[in-house]
Amino acid sequence: MWAKGETVYHLGFGESRFPAHPKIVRALVENAARQSYLPSAGIPELRQxxxxxxxxxxxxxxxxxxxxxxxxxxxxxxxxxxxxxGATVLHTPSWVSYEPQSRLFNRPVLRLPATPEDGHRLYPARLQQLLRHSPYSQHLLILNSPSNPTGQMLEPALLEEIAEICRREEVLVLSDEIYGLTAYGRKHVSISSFYPEGTVVLGGMSKHLSLGGWRLGIALLPPGDMGQQLLQAVAKVGSELWSTASAPIQYAAITAYADDAELTGYVEKCTALHAARTRYLWRGLSELDVPCAEPMGGFYLFPNFDHWRKPLASLGVQTSVDLARYLLEEWQIATLPGSDFGTPAHELSLRLSTSYVDLETDEKAAQLIERAVAGVSDEDLLRDHHPGMNEVLTRLQRFLSSM
Ligand SMILES: Cc1ncc(COP(=O)(O)O)c(C=O)c1O
Known part of the structure; x- marks a missing residue:
């Protein structure tokens, strides 16, 4: 639609759009001539x-x-x-790639059911129930806090309960904490604090540093022999698939993981902007009485439109895929259907990402961060420099009042 010159308000892509920090860019330039294959687990300086x-x-x-x-x-x-x-255990909704990856290996996927009424909360009792009745002897639980797609975080007491169950049932946890440094609702707590011996923490530079295209991800393995065996197994897969993460990127990443107040300040500024933009859209949805859990990290919302099921059915909208298509075709708002994240097809939930709208070009993204650094208030930024976001809210208001 963009290519045809049409307007599209893009709430689809989950890509943080703020500029790469100049210090990290400089480090990459200085290391551009590094051309050798490197150890498949990574260079020692970066791992340290x-x-x-x-x-x-x-x-x-x-x-x-x-x-x-x-x-x-x-x-x-x-x-x-x-x-x-073994089997992969996922909460619902969960990020788009977990289940398709499992399917590529014919791994069974077990889903913890959740409903929009309580914001798709994860109940430890449901996890215990699912594990107890599972026909499989080994399980890998994937958690994701802050969450893509809901923007929710798992509170420490809940993590402690989940850790207890996993310890008792000998379940390994893959804790996807790629949004950990973009938390703003409360301090990010890792389940590895309660279950260090059975948790692998995943992270990387893609979200808090807006470096998705640089492709640098990390895993922290549990201490001890089990962790070392796992690391060897994963390094072996890596050695056969990608050999090594790109050499210049690994050397530049040493700067990105340094204890540097300037970089910390930059990440905090970007996170504050994600928070202001995501909360603004959330407040707008709340004013329209669209049920949606308040975001706490990352840049996502997972609103539910079941309340409008009847009038939507008369427009031919029965599923979240229909709803996403309808919003795109009739209102030029691009979203993702909830069913891409594992919710039932007829649950009218959508995933909205605030990371793209009004940051469509590098110039716009740089200008916004410059204004924020210069001290322009969130209120002024959102009123005066977010024409796309404000138009989305106007269109959603017109869409809902048309039913
Ligand atoms: C929840 C979640 N996990 C993992 C990733 C992948 O991140 P990476 O760029 O490190 O591969 C994403 C990216 O969108 C994500 O949203």
């Missing part, structure tokens, strides 16, 4: 920098030998699912 960074973040000792890097955390997720036996 990541271990030190995360020891600080997680408030416990992480050793360099517990770290592996790869071209994106998505590749690591793939390698873990390939290397491990």
């Amino acid at each position: 920098a990541i271990a030190t960074f995360h020891s600080r973040q997680l408030d416990r000792e992480v050793g360099a030998d517990q770290v592996i890097v790869a071209p994106g955390s998505k590749s690591l997720l793939f390698a873990f699912q390939m290397a491990l036996a």
Whole structure:
């Protein structure tokens, strides 16, 4: 539609659009001539920098030998699912790639059901129930907090309960914490604080540093022999698939994981902008009485339109895929259907991402961060520099009042 010159308000892509920080860009330029293959788990200097960074973040000792890097955390997720036996357990809704990756290996997928009424909350009792009745002897639980698609975070007490169950049932947890440094609703807490011996933490540079295209993902393995065996298994998959994360990127990433107040400040500024933009859209939806859990991290919302089921049916909209298509064709608003994230087809939920609208070009993204750094208030930024976001709210208001 864009190519045809049509207007589209893009709430589809989940890509953080703020500029790459100049210090990290400089480090990449300085290392551009690095041309050799590197160890498949990553270079020792980077593994050490990541271990030190995360020891600080997680408030416990992480050793360099517990770290592996790869071209994106998505590749690591793939390698873990390939290397491990058993079934994958997912909460609903969950990020789009977990289940398709499992399917590529014919891994069974078990889903914890959830409903829009309580914002798709995860109940530990349901996890216990599912594991108890599962026909499989081994399970890999994938958690994601802050969550893509809901923007929700799992609170510490809940993580503690989940950890207890996983310890008792000997379930390995893959904790996808790629949005951990974009949390704003509360401090990010990792389930690895409660279950260090059975948790793999996944992360990377894609979200908090807006470096998705650089493809650098990390995993922190549990301490001890089990962690080392897992690391070897995943490094073996990596060695056969991607050999190594790109050499210049690995050297530049040492700067990205340094203890640097300027970089920390930049990440905080970008996160504050994601928070302001995502909360603004959430408040607008709330004013339109669209049920939607308040966002706490990342840049996503997962509103539900079941209340309008009847009038929508008369427009031929029966499923979340129909709803996403209708909004795109009739109102030029691009979203993703909830069913892409594992919700039932007839649940009228959508995933909205605020990371793209009004940041469509690099110039717009740079201008917004410059204004924020210069001290322009969130209120002024959203009123005066977000024509797309404001138009989305106007269109949603007209769409809902037309029914
Ligand atoms: C929940 C979640 N996990 C993992 C990823 C993949 O990140 P990476 O760029 O490290 O492969 C994404 C990217 O959209 C994501 O949203």
